[in-house]
Amino acid sequence: MRYTSFNPPVRTLMGSGPSDVHPRVLTAMARPTIGHLDPAFIAMMEEIKGLLQYAFQTSNALTIPLSAPGSAGMECCFVNLVEPGEEVIVCVNGVFGERMKDSIERSGGVPIVIADPMGSPVDPNKLEETLRKHRDARLVAFVHAETSTGVLSDAKQLAEIAHHHDCLTIVDTVTSLGGSPLKVDEWGLDAVFSGSQKCLSCTPGLAPITLNDRALDKIKQRKIRVQSWFLDLNLLMGYWGSGKRAYHHTAPINTLYALHEALAMLQEEGLEHSWARHQHMHRALRSGIEAMGLAFLVKESVRLPQLNAIMVPQGVDDAVLRSRLLNDYNLEIGAGLGSLAGKIVRIGLMGYGANMKNVMYCLEALEAVLADMRAPIQKGVAMNAAQNVAVLN
Amino acid sequence: MRYTSFNPPVRTLMGSGPSDVHPRVLTAMARPTIGHLDPAFIAMMEEIKGLLQYAFQTSNALTIPLSAPGSAGMECCFVNLVEPGEEVIVCVNGVFGERMKDSIERSGGVPIVIADPMGSPVDPNKLEETLRKHRDARLVAFVHAETSTGVLSDAKQLAEIAHHHDCLTIVDTVTSLGGSPLKVDEWGLDAVFSGSQKCLSCTPGLAPITLNDRALDKIKQRKIRVQSWFLDLNLLMGYWGSGKRAYHHTAPINTLYALHEALAMLQEEGLEHSWARHQHMHRALRSGIEAMGLAFLVKESVRLPQLNAIMVPQGVDDAVLRSRLLNDYNLEIGAGLGSLAGKIVRIGLMGYGANMKNVMYCLEALEAVLADMRAPIQKGVAMNAAQNVAVLN
Numbered sequence: 001m002r003y004t005s006f007n008p009p010v011r012t013l014m015g016s017g018p019s020d021v022h023p024r025v026l027t028a029m030a031r032p033t034i035g036h037l038d039p040a041f042i043a044m045m046e047e048i049k050g051l052l053q054y055a056f057q058t059s060n061a062l063t064i065p066l067s068a069p070g071s072a073g074m075e076c077c078f079v080n081l082v083e084p085g086e087e088v089i090v091c092v093n094g095v096f097g098e099r100m101k102d103s104i105e106r107s108g109g110v111p112i113v114i115a116d117p118m119g120s121p122v123d124p125n126k127l128e129e130t131l132r133k134h135r136d137a138r139l140v141a142f143v144h145a146e147t148s149t150g151v152l153s154d155a156k157q158l159a160e161i162a163h164h165h166d167c168l169t170i171v172d173t174v175t176s177l178g179g180s181p182l183k184v185d186e187w188g189l190d191a192v193f194s195g196s197q198k199c200l201s202c203t204p205g206l207a208p209i210t211l212n213d214r215a216l217d218k219i220k221q222r223k224i225r226v227q228s229w230f231l232d233l234n235l236l237m238g239y240w241g242s243g244k245r246a247y248h249h250t251a252p253i254n255t256l257y258a259l260h261e262a263l264a265m266l267q268e269e270g271l272e273h274s275w276a277r278h279q280h281m282h283r284a285l286r287s288g289i290e291a292m293g294l295a296f297l298v299k300e301s302v303r304l305p306q307l308n309a310i311m312v313p314q315g316v317d318d319a320v321l322r323s324r325l326l327n328d329y330n331l332e333i334g335a336g337l338g339s340l341a342g343k344i345v346r347i348g349l350m351g352y353g354a355n356m357k358n359v360m361y362c363l364e365a366l367e368a369v370l371a372d373m374r375a376p377i378q379k380g381v382a383m384n385a386a387q388n389v390a391v392l393n
Numbered sequence: 394m395r396y397t398s399f400n401p402p403v404r405t406l407m408g409s410g411p412s413d414v415h416p417r418v419l420t421a422m423a424r425p426t427i428g429h430l431d432p433a434f435i436a437m438m439e440e441i442k443g444l445l446q447y448a449f450q451t452s453n454a455l456t457i458p459l460s461a462p463g464s465a466g467m468e469c470c471f472v473n474l475v476e477p478g479e480e481v482i483v484c485v486n487g488v489f490g491e492r493m494k495d496s497i498e499r500s501g502g503v504p505i506v507i508a509d510p511m512g513s514p515v516d517p518n519k520l521e522e523t524l525r526k527h528r529d530a531r532l533v534a535f536v537h538a539e540t541s542t543g544v545l546s547d548a549k550q551l552a553e554i555a556h557h558h559d560c561l562t563i564v565d566t567v568t569s570l571g572g573s574p575l576k577v578d579e580w581g582l583d584a585v586f587s588g589s590q591k592c593l594s595c596t597p598g599l600a601p602i603t604l605n606d607r608a609l610d611k612i613k614q615r616k617i618r619v620q621s622w623f624l625d626l627n628l629l630m631g632y633w634g635s636g637k638r639a640y641h642h643t644a645p646i647n648t649l650y651a652l653h654e655a656l657a658m659l660q661e662e663g664l665e666h667s668w669a670r671h672q673h674m675h676r677a678l679r680s681g682i683e684a685m686g687l688a689f690l691v692k693e694s695v696r697l698p699q700l701n702a703i704m705v706p707q708g709v710d711d712a713v714l715r716s717r718l719l720n721d722y723n724l725e726i727g728a729g730l731g732s733l734a735g736k737i738v739r740i741g742l743m744g745y746g747a748n749m750k751n752v753m754y755c756l757e758a759l760e761a762v763l764a765d766m767r768a769p770i771q772k773g774v775a776m777n778a779a780q781n782v783a784v785l786n
Contacts, residue, residue, distance in 0.1 A: 003444055003657045005417070006437045006650060008427045018646060021426045024398070029647055030423035033414045033596055034401045035725045044399045051396055067598060068461040071642040072623045079621075103622050197643055203426055205460060205598060205645030227620050228472075229496050230465045247730070249464040250590055252598030253411060254422055255648060257399060264396045332428045337640070 011326070012353075014362050015334035016147050016307060017175070018197040018204050019350035021258075025202055028261035029254050036251040044260055045240065045251075051263035055177060055200070055271065056192060056210045058184035062233070063210040064240040065259055067252050070174045070195025073207025075103050076231040077170045077191045078141075080219050084108030087137040089130055089167070091122040093153070094146035095337045096172055104141070107227065112137060118146075118340055119297045119309070122153040124161055131165040138218070140167045145176035147198075148337040150307035150346065151298045152180060156187040163188060168215055174198060177208065178266055179278045179306035179350060190215040196255075199278065199306055201351025202262035205255045262351075274351075278305040281354040285347065288363035292370070297344050306354065308347040309340070316373055318342050324373070329365040404719070405746075407755050408727035409540050409700060410568070411590035411597050412743035414651075418595055421654035422647050429644040437653055438633065438644075444656035448570060448593070448664065449585065449603045451577035455626070456603040457633040458652055460645050463567045463588025466600025468496050469624040470563045470584045471534075473612050477501030480530040482523055482560070484515040486546070487539035488730045489565055497534070500620065505530060511539075511733055512690045512702070515546040517554055524558040531611070533560045538569035540591075541730040543700035543739065544691045545573060549580040556581060561608055567591060570601065571659055572671045572699035572743060583608040589648075592671065592699055594744025595655035598648045655744075667744075671698040674747040678740065681756035685763070690737050699747065701740040702733070709766055711735050717766070722758040 013020045034041050052063045066073050078100070082088055088109040090101050093116035104111040112134050114126045122142050131137065140162035144155045159169045168190040176182050179199030184192055191211045197204035211219075211233070219226075219233060226232040230249065238246035266274060282305030289296070289310060297309035312318045318335065322345065325331040334346035347362060406413045427434050445456045459466050471493070475481055481502040483494050486509035497504040505527050507519045515535050524530065533555035537548045552562045561583040569575050572592030577585055584604045590597035604612075604626070612619075612626060619625040623642065631639035659667060675698030682689070682703060690702035705711045711728065715738065718724040727739035740755060 001440075001443055003440045003653075003660060005421065005657060006424075006440070006653050008424050008437075008650070009431075009433050010425050011427050011431065013426065013428060015428055017643060018426050018428060021647075026423045026425070026647075028398065030419045031399075031401050032403050032419070033406065033411050034404050035406060035408055035411060036597070038402075038404065038719070038725065040402050044401075047394075047396045047399070050394055068465065068623065069642045069645065072461065075621065075623045099622070106618060106620050106622055195643065197426075203645065203647040204429070204643040205648055225499065227499050228468065229492070229499055230461065230468045249462045250410060250588065250597040252462065252596065252645075252648065254414075254419075254596040254651075255598055255645065257401070258647075260396075260399050264398060267396060326431070332431065 009330060012331045012358060012361060014348050014353060014358055015332045016346050016348050017195065017350060019201050019348055020353035020358070021201055021203055022265060022352040024265060025258045025261045029203065029258040031257050033253050036253060037245060037247065041253065042245060044256070048256065048260050048263065051260070051267060052208050052210065054267055055263060056184045057182065057186065058210050060184070060210045060212050062216060062237060064236070065196065065256065066207040066209055067249060068207055069205055070193065070207045071099070072231065073193030073195065073209050074100060074172060076209060076233065077193050078103045078107045079228045079231055080226050080233045081139060081168070081170060081191055081215060082107040082109040083222055084224060086110065087112055087134055088139045088141060089114065089127070089134065089137050091116070091127065091142035093120055093122050093151065094118050094143065095148035096143045096146055100141045100172065118338065119149045119151055121151050121302045122158060124154065124157050127158060127161050131161065131167065138167050139170060141170040143172040144182065145173065145180060145304050145307070147175045147307060148340065149297060150304045150309040152302050152304050155189060159188045168218060175304065175307055178274055180304060181275055184210055196259055199351045200262045200266065201353065202259045203255060205252060206259050278349060278354050281305065281349045281356070281359055282308065284356065284359045285349060285363065292367055306348060306350045308349065309344045310347060312343055312345060313370070316370065318345055320373065321345065321369060324369045325365055331362060331365050402723060405724045405751060405754060407741050407746060407751055408725045409739045409741050410588065410743060412594050412741055413746035414594055414596055415658065415745040417658060418651045418654045422596065422651040424650050426646050429646060430638060430640065434646065435638060437649070441649060441653050441656065444653070444660060445601050445603065447660060448656060449577045450575065450579065451603050453577070453603045453605050455609060455630060457629070458589065458649065459600040459602055460642060461600055462598055463586065463600045464492070465624065466586030466588065466602050467493060467565060469602060469626065470586050471496045471500045472621045472624055473619050473626045474532060474561070474563060474584055474608060475500040475502035476615055477617060479503065480505055480527055481532045481534060482507065482520070482527065482530050484509070484520065484535035486513055486515050486544065487511050487536065488541035489536045489539055493534045493565065511731070512542045512544055514544050514695045515551060517547065517550050520551060520554050524554065524560065531560050532563060534563040536565040537575065538566065538573060538697050538700070540568045540700060541733065542690060543697045543702040545695050545697050548582060552581045561611060568697065568700055571667055573697060574668055577603055589652055592744045593655045593659065594746065595652045596648060598645060599652050671742060671747050674698065674742045674749070674752055675701065677749065677752045678742060678756065685760055699741060699743045701742065702737045703740060704737055705735065706763070709763065711738055713766065714738065714762060717762045718758055724755060724758050
């Protein structure tokens with residue numbers, strides 16, 4: 001087989017990420033590659049650290065992007081902080097909480113699960129109760145912004161409870177960073193990971209992380225070596241730390257150009273302004289969604305503006321809906337995950353993608369496709385996914 | 394601090410990687426981002442699998458790029474194939490063999506080290522002897538092309554010996570893929586990993602891997618779950634396998650555009666032609682190096698054309714040499730690693746960078762800087778790195 005250059009279709013990305021990437025960020029990616037130990041590159045790494053400290057609202061020295069996706073950022077926190085046999089409290093209210101539980105087990109830890117329904121935030125009372133029962137636990141893990149449901153948990157309150165019981169926190173901020181208020185130092189979050197492809201509007205492939213001194217102390221006191229060479233923070237700090245840089249791995253140079261540009265744009269806009277813009281765009285979307293008679297999964301007070309889980313109306317096949325939006329409108333929205341598969345769709349308003357043009361386009365397209373899909377149902381004609389997809393092809 | 398867009402200097406990359414990236418590959422990176430489950434993206438993933446099969450000369454179904462650098466490709470092979478307590482034979486003749494040993498230990502394995510000097514290939518006789526002594530071992534790991542020294546080991550022969558003793562092979566081809574003959578199926582290599590940023594001339598950040606059915610069978614028979622969620626091949630195949638794609642992590646979309654383009658260019662050129670071009674450029678470089686009175690670390694018969702380890706002449710500080718080439722000529726060459734630090738420099742001729750313009754430029758620049766550096770020495774003036782760097786600044 002002979003293959004030629006790949007020219008992707010131009011989509012509007014309003015799923016759960018990747019989000020629309022700004023032309024400035026794409027342009028930055030295409031700049032000439034330089035070496036991972038080049039003084040010019042090292043100067044840029046320092047700028048990225050500073051910009052990430054701003055985005056995370058922290059002064060943690062260990063604030064760096066890992067050379068892998070957000071899920072590797074999660075694994076990095078667990079393999080470094082969890083020691084074999086250690087109990088770890090994990091709050092599960094969606095797919096990404098489940099994933100944390102899995103990662104704790106693989107790191108040799110013993111997960112103590114606090115379960116809340118999908119679409120609800122983590123219940124602080126349950127955390128308090130659980131910590132009273134499990135006095136040996138020194139780690140509490142939770143998701144700040146659950147990407148599978150679009151619910152926000154109160155990271156500040158959860159961290160307070162954890163600290164009161166002498167526990168450190170490991171916090172998933174993949175979907176919140178840049179889109180919702182997140183104040184790592186003020187809230188005392190100890191080990192925090194995120195992704196590049198959501199509200200930072202960078203291309204996927206990098207996992208910003210930040211760890212404070214309490215977290216680093218726990219790592220320094222480990223009795224057993226970190227099980228991953230690639231994610232061992234002791235080694236990574238030799239490359240990303242200040243002073244003489246020791247070669248660890250070859251950094252993804254051009255993707256880091258993109259992250260630098262995306263973070264510089266966030267700084268230009270201002271973090272508070274970005275949070276407000278996400279909220280503003282959510283309100284615009286909400287008006288249209290409610291006017292169409294559609295319902296949100298998550299109640300307004302704990303709903304993420306940047307990830308809108310919308311109930312699929314009775315009689316509508318979500319796969320057909322998404323397929324029509326993609327094929328007829330070049331518009332990507334997200335499917336439900338786990339037990340919500342088929343029951344919700346997820347509309348992302350993330351980073352650069354959180355703009356009025358996207359909101360209005362999405363509402364118009366959604367209304368048109370739903371009207372078209374409901375028409376035959378109202379006429380009593382049976383529809384199924386396969387037939388619809390066939391019509392599209 | 395306010396940060397502005399980063400505009401890298403335009404370097405000539407003739408170190409140990411990343412290598413010069415072709416403008417077509419940089420352009421591909423900047424194409425619009427689409428979703429990781431977009432049908433158009435999945436079609437491109439299939440093409441990447443086919444193109445990697447060609448580059449590796451294999452028909453292995455599990456032939457994919459991991460969403461992380463080459464060193465994560467190494468770790469992926471070990472965490473999936475090594476079971477805790479298992480003896481693993483590892484051939485160490487350089488820094489990357491050492492790294493394999495480390496990764497075996499972290500995966501819970503017991504490394505049995507076969508040591509050869511840096512600059513020498515792996516000795517097949519030692520492998521044969523060791524396998525006779527360690528009859529329980531089922532895995533043999535070695536580096537095909539040692540990036541720290543530029544020496545080629547006989548992968549075909551080593552694999553034959555390993556198979557004769559009922560062992561599977563784990564092979565580092567980070568520096569050989571695309572640049573030197575590598576025939577995964579014909580040589581019977583079982584689990585093979587590489588990197589995107591060497592002779593493929595793609596940007597860094599991806600680790601092509603290929604595993605045959607024997608290797609997959611060993612993974613299927615594991616008694617203990619793979620310790621990494623991110624690198625668990627059972628999960629990765631749910632995303633990269635054919636059939637319905639299960640979401641695992643968000644793939645680094647734009648970097649995969651770049652890899653697709655780089656591999657399509659390799660296919661256009663033809664693999665054998667690429668191997669011959671690397672050899673041809675090496676011969677051109679060698680003529681100039683020898684004419685300058687400089688010596689190679691590795692003897693000609695086992696020398697990698699794409700990575701030339703050159704002995705630093707007496708009285709020359711390699712840090713000053715490299716710094717002058719970078720600052721005065723925008724030319725990057727590599728330093729020595731491990732025990733060879735300060736003793737060698739490494740000149741890469743990799744992928745797109747293996748061209749006559751680079752060879753001639755490098756020789757001219759090297760000659761000019763060395764002549765300049767030696768002049769004061771000949772006059773009896775003491776020089777040291779700090780002084781020279783100060784002059785540069």
